[in-house]
Amino acid sequence: MAELILHHYDEAPFAEKIRLVFGIKNLAWRSVIQPAALPKPHLLPLTGGYRRTPVLQVGADIYCDTQLIAAVLEREFPQPSIFPDGNAGLGYALGSWAHGPYVVTSVAIYMGSEDPFAGAVNLPAHFFEDRKKMWKTQFDTDTLGPRLPLLRSQLDAHTDFINMQLADGRAFLTGAKPGLADLHAMWDPWFLYRFAPKEAQRAYDRFPRIGQWLARLAAVGQGKRSEMNPEEALDVAKAAAPKPATGVDPHDPIGIKAGTRVCVSPSDYAEVNVVGELVGTTVGSVSVLRSDPRVGEVVVHFPKIGYRIEPA
Ligand SMILES: N[C@@H](CCC(=O)N[C@@H](CS)C(=O)NCC(=O)O)C(=O)O
Structure with missing residues (x-):
């Protein structure tokens, strides 16, 4: 797996959740400090407009929202688990x-x-x-x-x-x-x-x-953190290719075919339309492929809960 790059700022409590996941799992990760408020010129090329903190970047795959980021880290690094009681x-x-x-x-x-x-x-x-x-x-x-x-x-x-x-x-x-x-x-x-x-x-x-x-x-700590320049993170995305598309889950009631231009937006606050090609869904997540002159092709992943998915 490529390096784990967390786009965040130290004062962000949602980012603290993920820093603590790194701590529980004692993971090595790269820290890219983003501004606490708009504008965010080094984040939006990766996310397509999603501005919230934190965002996890793994090569050219961009994971938005702590719900999804925690799930990805648990899947890739199951031990020690973030579910010590198994629930x-x-x-x-x-x-x-x-x-x-x-x-x-x-x-x-x-x-x-x-x-x-x-x-x-x-x-x-x-x-x-x-x-x-x-x-x-x-x-x-x-x-x-x-x-x-x-x-x-x-x-x-x-x-x-x-x-x-x-x-x-x-x-x-x-x-x-x-x-x-x-x-x-x-x-x-x-x-x-x-x-x-x-x-x-x-x-x-x-x-x-x-x-x-x-x-x-x-006292759990943040795992092994080392800083990375925001430009370097954009270069990492540009040099990488996103993970292969998984396609739409056959049980998905979404009713939108892979390859359709879609718009994903938080439905609670900080609404914004992230537009791209639908390349995958799972029971709990949605992934869109988009292209940006600075970072090339990236796939942006969101959890389904708390997000709207509509044809663009
Ligand atoms: N549901 C999102 C919420 C993230 C969120 O609201 N984060 C705050 C910071 S802790 C935020 O994005 N504030 C605006 C910003 O950082 O631009 C998640 O779990 O990641």
Whole structure:
């Protein structure tokens, strides 16, 4: 397998999930730092417009979204597993909680909070405006103020799920070893402690197990990371050929034939049309071939959950 190249930035909590997968599996990977907000001139040639973080590049194959990236890493590097208790289906299904109501609540609290830049985070000046636009399909940032008490009480109800899991003194959510369930659940406290520390104190001071669990997760580390220049990553894609097309899964009810021009777009937030030729689907993923003058032919892969696929 070609080198694992993660396009990310250190402050990105979704990227932290994947850095921790590298940590659990003790993998060697290359780190390409991308901007935290648009424009992203060294990412979009690879993804065809998808701007979210992180993105995994393996040669000329581009994997978008942590749901798919975690699954690819688990498939290629099964041990140590991110399902230490063996419950892979439950671990993946938990993503729909983590990426949906749980994450939207925490982000809305941050966007509506009094101190959204009080944390020790290194962000561009236009970050807040960028995020207002990106999250507009989920909430209107300008009217969040009066909703904050309700959002905080929602967050506490989510946090209590984690607290319940840890109540018997176990180190991680599914037992003695860390796994994907921990990574889904840690997003929100990891994010709020950095991005809105006063909100984090309010939310987590009453749940002391949360801080101790986060410290254990941090100790997992990031595997073997080494930096790569963004231009070099584009050169890697240009020099490589994408993996052979798998074709449309014969059981797929999608009703679109391989070779059709399609448009794939996140259906939750940060919508954008990634257009290319449909070259493959599996029960949980979709792959499109596209071409860009800087990187040549690349195949961009998305999970199905959370994405729309339509003829272009
Ligand atoms: N469902 C996506 C969500 C990714 C996401 O929203 N990431 C945030 C950063 S942690 C983001 O992309 N923000 C906008 C950006 O980085 O440009 C995933 O699991 O990868």
